[in-house]
Amino acid sequence: MAKDHNKNISKLIENLLQEIGEDPTREGLVKTPERVAKSWAYFSRGYSQDLVDVVNNAIFHEASKDMIVVRDVEFFSLCEHHLLPFFGKAHVGYIPNGKVIGLSKIPRIIDMFARRFQVQERLTHQVADAIHDVLKTNGVAVVMEGRHMCMQMRGVEKQNSLATTSTMLGRFRDSVRTRNEFMYLINRPNI
Numbered sequence: 001m002a003k004d005h006n007k008n009i010s011k012l013i014e015n016l017l018q019e020i021g022e023d024p025t026r027e028g029l030v031k032t033p034e035r036v037a038k039s040w041a042y043f044s045r046g047y048s049q050d051l052v053d054v055v056n057n058a059i060f061h062e063a064s065k066d067m068i069v070v071r072d073v074e075f076f077s078l079c080e081h082h083l084l085p086f087f088g089k090a091h092v093g094y095i096p097n098g099k100v101i102g103l104s105k106i107p108r109i110i111d112m113f114a115r116r117f118q119v120q121e122r123l124t125h126q127v128a129d130a131i132h133d134v135l136k137t138n139g140v141a142v143v144m145e146g147r148h149m150c151m152q153m154r155g156v157e158k159q160n161s162l163a164t165t166s167t168m169l170g171r172f173r174d175s176v177r178t179r180n181e182f183m184y185l186i187n188r189p190n191i
Contacts (some may be wrong), residue, residue, distance in 0.1 A: 046115030139170030
């Protein structure tokens with residue numbers, strides 16, 4: 001199936017090149033449709049992933065009740081409105097309720113949702129909800145900062161714009177002190 005899928009995308013790209021006035025048989029473009037098809041398979045691989053497989057049983061019983069933060073996780077995605085990239089950093093914190101997750105699983109969860117057509121607002125909520133769902137946490141906080149090519153390359157053409165979205169669940173939503181601690185931790189200088 002993947003082979004047919006890539007073949008169909010390759011043909012679409014070849015047609016696109018012709019429609020914009022290019023010659024897909026030109027030396028520099030001959031293999032472009034195949035390369036683009038492989039890229040799209042990678043960009044959209046989140047559609048074929050699910051949370052259970054991504055987490056892969058990396059949940060461990062732990063008595064810790066203190067905040068855990070993973071920050072500066074690089075992400076990229078494709079804006080569902082223009083199919084243009086947006087990218088940036090995600091910061092995730094949670095307060096365990098008897099279970100913790102392997103730290104590498106947090107970036108994998110972010111990637112699973114980011115590798116789908118997205119809006120940053122939804123992506124932020126999906127990451128928070130997924131972490132809460134698998135751990136039944138006492139709270140989850142996710143802040144994402146993204147640069148959107150649909151704003152930088154076209155439209156308003158504001159190259160230095162940055163979109164920030166946040167989702168706060170549980171104690172992060174209910175406690176100003178908890179939320180402030182998270183915000184302090186994600187904004188401190190790197191070590």
